[in-house]
Amino acid sequence: MSVVVVQLGQCGNQVGRELFEVVDSDARGQGAKADGERYREASLDRFFSCEESGGNVPTARAVLVDMESKVIGRTLSSAAKTGRWKYGDKNYFCQKKGSGNNWANGFYIHGPKCEDAVMNLVRQEVEKCDRLSGFITTMSLAGGTGSGLGTYVTGCLRDTYPNSFILNHVIWPHRTGEVIVQNYNSVLTLSHLYQSSDGLLIHENDTIHKICSQLLNIKQISFTDVNKVIAHQLGSILQPVCTGLCLTEYSRSPLGDLMETLVTHPEYKLLSAMSIPQMSDTSLAFSTFTWLGLMKHLRQMLISNTKMEEGIDWQVRPTPAGLPVAAKISPNKELRFNTSVSNLLILRGKEVQNAETGGFNDQALYTSWTPAESALSVWQASQTFNKYERSATMVSNSQSVLKPLDSVVRKAWNMFASRAYVHQYTKYGIAEEDFLDSFTTMEQVVASYSNL
């Protein structure tokens, strides 16, 4: 089954490009044997279409959207330059001036204006798929186009393809320094997506930045570095994988299976990811890993909510299951222990069937109303992924998003209490009540996750 990627705004286009790059190079890196060949075919079918007319260069199943032309121009040409894959010549839509960091401009003005054109491009892409699993959108929360137009387009996708899955991949802004109104834009985006999306997969720029500097030892970090890390994690989630015990049968519905395992309740749609190991190519050459070590670290990363294998807090421990709920919610736990609704563990590489994942199958990791057996899913593939001999990615629906979410809502609410910047939005047709509705939705989400 195939997915169609809709890349929106500067960030969305830059991240989307890296995703296809990783997927392509991972697939190409597989051995010539039959199983490698099958993996390659499954990956290709998932992300690329091949047309004779296109000179047999795989064409990304993607639609590129931005309200200015600079970024799309660069994205198209840099993909074409690889010679290995490309974007469709006509698969993009751009305008001349961006949304100016204004969600309302993207949603209310650009949205209706480009709806026909964008949905047309999407339909053409969908028609190229033998079977469609669903859509992935890539976008940032902070700007105006990815966030505002991205929200609008997600709504259109939901209306037009009610039976397809939609995964919104969203980039959480740096805490400070780029866009002053980012907290408003984030609240407006998240609250609307909560209605129309099946799941929101979140990457925080600050976290990825840290991975680049501390794990990959990059000195001057560019957005390209950041995007490669994000794409690696995304790729490890989305590349072909076996959801059952049989290691020869790849999942048919990548997005459907993901949602089915992770988003079991409409109140809980926020997903985060962590991968292990992550290191520079040079270090990688000198390192070996055991599944045992990887699992031990990943488990502690999960429960202590550390998104990288560095500075893990080993003090954090689950309270033994079986204790009454009241005892479990000790202040200590509230502070540090990351409780999950559901987790998906994806293992890739050598001897993957030997990995012992029992540590994740512990009721103490989960909220009381999800039994551990159904809360944890483990998917496996025996292929190495993106040069890592053994690697694991955890996609988690847990409290790990709570802190950044609460902070964004708090800052936006402080601003809103003074009505600062609100006039910039209302001039594009959004009302103060709409803001209030969005805040209400987000407070609800904060409360839900707090109460796990």
Place this chain on the structure above:
Amino acid sequence: MTQSIVVQVGQCGNQVGCRFWDLALREHASVNKKGIYDEALGSFFRNVDTRYSDGDCMDLPKGKIRSLKARAVLIDMEEGVVNELLQGPLRDVFDSKQLITDVSGSGNNWAVGYKSYGFQYREQILENLRRAAEHCDCLQCFFLIHSMGGGTGSGLGTYVLNLMEDEFPDVYRFVTSVYPSAEDDVITSPYNSILAMRELTEHADCVLPIENQSLVDIVNKINQMTNSGKLGAAIKPYTLISGQKEAKGQEKPFDAMNNIVANLLLNLTSSARFEGSLNMDLNEISMNLVPFPQLHYLVPSLTPLYTLADVNIPTRRLDQMFSDAFSKDHQLMHADPKRNLYLACALMVRGNVQISDLRRNIERLKPTLQFVSWNQEGWKTSLCSVPPVGHTHSLLALANNTCVKSTFQDLKDRFVKLYKKKAHLHHYLHVDGMEQSCFTEAITSLSSLIEEYNRLDATKGLPVSDATRLSIAM
């Protein structure tokens, strides 16, 4: 990419504008070595073929540069300045259809500029604006340049601002306003400034207030340093502050001052014109820096102003550039942002500077600055990879800070002094359409603007607490 139109009104507006076009041409010439008309150039210039017609010639698509025409409208109610411009080296970038002049000037009287000439030239101005707009495929911004103290720039200039708003409501209006110094030789300048202020407050998207006194001080300091030999081999030609030192051309007294303003405009628009890893489009400026509609006065400061720029500046000096941007002698307005409250702040950097340099310096400077409680992280940044001519890098800081209120208060005091004596009032009231109420409304508008700033400033130093969150029924 989008385009902008510069509308320069009055003596000051045209003289500053003239320096802008000169520097803009030089900047593009140094970046664009191949002589190809590109989108960056297109943001302020048309490329036309003048061979076949002498009238309003056709725009050429991308390709070789033929003849560049400024996207500009030049307005003055006397002929002197504009005529001089047409005899100078810039004559080819304008054609006669872009000019609107009269002979007698506004006599330092806002009412004559706004009411008389506004009424008289309305259609002609509109036609000029429309024509300039038609040459753009995506007009984003008007840049109005004028002085506050005279009659034409302040009166007719703000009249034009109104026309723009009515006719092109979606096009941003950035205004560069030169404020008179306390010793200004125009006696009626306080009247003119305050009558104009009301229009700016109500109809501009962003105003960059610039005080002539600050420009004078900066230029004096540079001259001092040059003469005392502190700057070594003196300032290299073609850098930020040097004028156009051609053999024949004698620098006019205002040129050095106006170059600084012209550079401000170049740096303001550089991120929209050139590539960079963190672009800032013009519409992002007001979106991020203007929290309330009328509080759109942004205090500019510019660095480097005093340094030679021939070496690759080490980190220490790069950090110094950021410190300088927050020191008084790099501000284009006399005010004290450090003792007042920041509502928001933008840092627009050019040259080889990385995002990590920006972050480091923001962290370093933050403790010395006070931000309003609801905007503790009120920084907007941009990185443009193309440095200004003659420099390795530069920084333009735009502060939305309550410090502007003291300048406005001074102006108000000067106004009241005149107004109490009814000095020169009759010159204004003689003008058709001008009434006493124009004065009272203008002063009320200014007072309430100052009050707004005071209200926010009063929250300074109070403990920052979070607003009570919405409670949710579970």
